[in-house]
Amino acid sequence: MHEVALMTEAVRLAVEAARAAGAQRVTALRLRVGALSGAAPEAMEFAWDVVRRGTLLADARLEIERVPAVGWCPSCRVEFDTTGCWSECPRCQEPAGELRRGRELEIASMELE
Numbered sequence: 626m627h628e629v630a631l632m633t634e635a636v637r638l639a640v641e642a643a644r645a646a647g648a649q650r651v652t653a654l655r656l657r658v659g660a661l662s663g664a665a666p667e668a669m670e671f672a673w674d675v676v677r678r679g680t681l682l683a684d685a686r687l688e689i690e691r692v693p694a695v696g697w698c699p700s701c702r703v704e705f706d707t708t709g710c711w712s713e714c715p716r717c718q719e720p721a722g723e724l725r726r727g728r729e730l731e732i733a734s735m736e737l738e
């Protein structure tokens with residue numbers, strides 16, 4: 626379950642940022658998780674209950690913003706929904722060159738007190 630490691634790291638980064646800002650505690654942590662990031666939001670929420678104990682985030686609220694995967698076709702210059710890294714452009718049927726969104730795994734924002 627690598628979500629435990631992910632959440633441990635997220636809490637560590639949040640504590641560091643809170644200390645740097647001179648905050649007493651973190652009241653909310655918002656994470657951005659892409660559909661193709663490899664992390665399962667359900668497992669992250671489960672891990673969250675354990676890893677925040679005894680930290681500045683002990684009473685914080687966790688919000689997970691799910692980012693759907695979006696591909697980009699440079700020929701047609703269109704964005705389209707996709708479910709994987711290798712999908713075709715719905716207009717020209719060419720394999721999509723780029724994944725625009727969907728791999729995010731980051732702290733979007735946090736609230737400090």
Ligand SMILES: [Zn+2]
Pocket residue numbers: 698699700701702714715716717718719
């Ligand atoms: Zn295209």
